[in-house]
Amino acid sequence: MSNTKAMAEKLAEYVCDLRFVDLPERVVETTKVAFLDWLGNAVVGSQMPPAQIVSRVLAAQGVQEQQATIIGSLGLEKPLKIVGDRRLRATALWATLVNGSSSHIIELDDVHKASIIHAGTVVIPASLALAEHLHSSGRELIEAIVVGFDTCIRIGEAVTPAHYQYFHTTGTVGTFGAAAAAAKLLKLSVDETCHALGTAGTQAAGLWEFIETGAMSKHLHSGKAGYNGLLAAMLAKEGFTGALEILEGKRGFMNAMASSFDESKVLDRLGTRFTVLENCYKIHSSCRHTHHAIDLVIQLVSEHDLDPEEIQRIEVGTYQVALDITDNPNPTSVYDGKFSIQYCTALAAVKRRAGLDEFIEENLNDDIVRDILGKVRVFVDTDANERYPEKWGARVTIFTVDGQKLEALTDYPRGDFENPVSVEELKNKFTSLVKRYLDETVINELVSRSLSIDDLSDVSTFFNSIG
Template structure:
C-alpha cells in the first residue's frame, strides 16, 4: 500500500463505534474550544476583510459563517477556519506542531451541516481529521517547521480527511483527495517578519482546500497517488528529514487527538512554558517589577526561531515576542485574551522590563523538543537574590491538563460578548453533541452578525 492508500483505508473503515469514550469526550472539548476561538475572532479586522471578500464572491447558501449568514460550503470553511486562529487560543499538538481545530473542525462542520450529518458523524470526522494531519505533521517535524507553517501545510490533509469522511468517499476517491490536498499545501513563515495577516489566510485556505479536494474527488477528479512519499512529493519537497513510519505506526489502534494541548495564554504556544513560570514565580515570591534586575529565559531553538523579537510593534507581533510575553506575565501575572492590548503593548513598565529579558537556548531543553516544550526562567533581584524555575510541560499539555471546568470557563471568557443564554446553549449542546440527530440544526441565525446553537 502507498501511504495515501493506508490513510484512505483508515478513513473509510473508522466508525463512531470504534472511538473509545475518552476520544469522543475529548473531541467534544476540542469542538467547544474551537468554537470559543472562532466567536472571539470573528469581528477582528483580518477576518472582516476575508468575510467581505467571501460576500463579494457570492455562493450557494450551504453552510453557516461564524460572521453571520451562509455561503458555499468551501467559503464557510474558509471564513470559519481563519476566524478561529486569530486570537491565538486555538489548540495545538506538540509532536506535529499543528493547530488542528482551526483546520479540521470548520471543514467538518461545514460539510456536516450541508449534508445533514449527525453529531456522531461530526465527532467521527473530527477525530479522523486530527489523526491524519497529526501523523503527517509528526513525519516531517521538526525540519519542515522552519520554513513551513505546519497548520497550513499538514492541516490541509486533516481538513481533506474530515471532509472526505462526511462525503462518504471510497478509498480510491480519498487517495485522490489526499493527492489534491497535498499539491495545494502551503504556508510560509515569512509573514512573521512583518506581523502580516497571512497567518489567518493559512488555516482558512487549508480548511477550504481540504474541502475542495474532497468535493473534486467525489466528481472523479484525480490526484497524485503517492503525494507524501513520491520522489517529487510532500516529504521530498518540503522536509530535510522525514519519517514515513510515523504515518502508519499503530494507525487505527490509537487516536492521537487525546495528545492534543489547549492554550491558556493568548499568544504563540512557544511562549507558554515561560509565561507559566513567570506567573508562578511572581505569585510565589510576590515579585515587584522595580526589584527585578535581570530576567534570563532559556528554552529550545525553535521557540527562539519563532518568538525572539525584542521590539514588537503591533499587538499581534507581541504575541510572538518571548521578551514581551515574559514581561507581560511578570507584570500582570496572567496572559489572557484581554491582556494583549495596545495599552499593554505600549505600557512603559512592560517595555522597561522587556529590556531586562535575555533569551537563549538550554541544550537539555532543546534536546527534549518536540516531545517536551520546556523552559527555564531565572530572575535576579536588586538585593542579589536569584529565583528560578524550570518546566517541561506548559499548562494545557496532556501531562499538565486543564479540567473540563477550566475549559468551560475559557469558553465563557472567549464568548463573553454573547448573551448568557446563548453561551450556555453552546456549552450544553456541544458537550452532548453525539445526541444531535442532524447538524443542520447546529446553527440558527439570530441576527446578521451572530448565531447560536439550538437543541
C-alpha cells in the same frame, strides 16, 4: 492501485473503516471539548480585522447558496449573526475559509506538540461546514474530526521539525487533515479518498515569512488549508484524480518540503492511537512557544510576590525553535507581542496574566512593561533543545535587586495533555472569551450543544434558535 500500498491508501483505508461505535468514550468526549474550544476562538476571531476582510470578500462574491453557517458577521460594527434566522450562511467551501481563518487569530487555539499543528483550526471548520451541508449526524461529525486530526498530525510528525523551518504546518499538513475529514463525511471510497489526499497535498502551502512583519497571512493558512482539503474531497467524489504517492513519492510532499523526515510516523499505531487525545489547549493569548515562559514567570512572581521594581533581570532558556519563532526584543504591535517571548515574559511579570485582555495597545506601550522587557535575556537551553518537539520546555531565572536568584523549569506548559486543564476550566475559557459578544443564555446553550453534539441527528440544526 499497485500491489505495494502507498501511505495514502493505508490512510484512506483507516478513514473509510473508522466507526463512531468503535471509538473509546474518552476520544468522543475529548473531541467534543476540542470542538467547544475551537468555537470560542472562532466566535471572537470573527470580529477581528483579518476575519472581517475575508468576510467582506465573501460577501462580494454573493452568498446565494445556504449550505453552512458563517460564525461571524460581515461589518466591523455589526453583532454576531449566529442567532436564529439572522445568521449568515454560504457554501461549505466559503464557510470553511471564513470560519477557519477566524479561529486562528486570537492565538488561543489548540496545538499538537510533536507535529506543531493547530489541527482544530483546519479540521473542525471543514468538518462542521460540510456536515451542515450534508445534514450529517453529530456522530458522523465526530468521526470526521477524529480521522482529520489523525491524518494531519501523523504527517506533521513525520516531517517535523525540518519542515517547520520554512513552512507553517497548520497551512501545509492541515490540508491533508481537512481532506480526510471531508472524505469521511462524503463517504468516499478508498480509491476516492486516496485521490482526495493526492489533490490536497499538491495544494499544501503556508510560509513562515509572514512573521517578519506580523502579516495577516497566518490567519489565512488555516482557512485556506480547510478550503483546499474540502475542495480536494469534493473533486475526488466527482472523479478528479490526485497523485497516489503524494506523501512518499520522489516529488511528493515529504521529499519536496522537508530536508529530513521519518515515514514510519505516518502509520505508526494507526487505528489504536487517537491523536486528538494529545491535543493541547491554550490559556495564554500568544504563540504556544511562549507559554512555558509565561507559566514560569507567573509562578515565580506570584510565589515570591515580586513587584516589577524588584526585578533586576529575567533569563529564559528554551529550545532553538522557540527562539527562531519568538526572539523579538522590540515588538511594535500587539500581534508582534504575541510572537515575542521577551514581551510575553515581561507582560506576565507585570500583569501576572497573559490572556486576550492583556494583549492590548495600552500594555504594549506601558512604561513598566517596557522597562521589564529590556531586562529579559533569552538563550538556547541544551536540555530543553534535546527534548523538543516531544517536550516544549523552558527554564526561567529571575534575579532580584536584593540579590535573590529565583528559578523554575517545566517540560509541559499548562494545557499540555501531560499538564492538563480541566473541562470546567475550558468551559470557563469559552465563556470568558465570548461573553463580550454573546449573552449568558446563548453562551450556555452553545456549551451544552457542543458537549452533547454526538446526540445531534442533524448538524445543520446546531445553531438553530440560539438565544
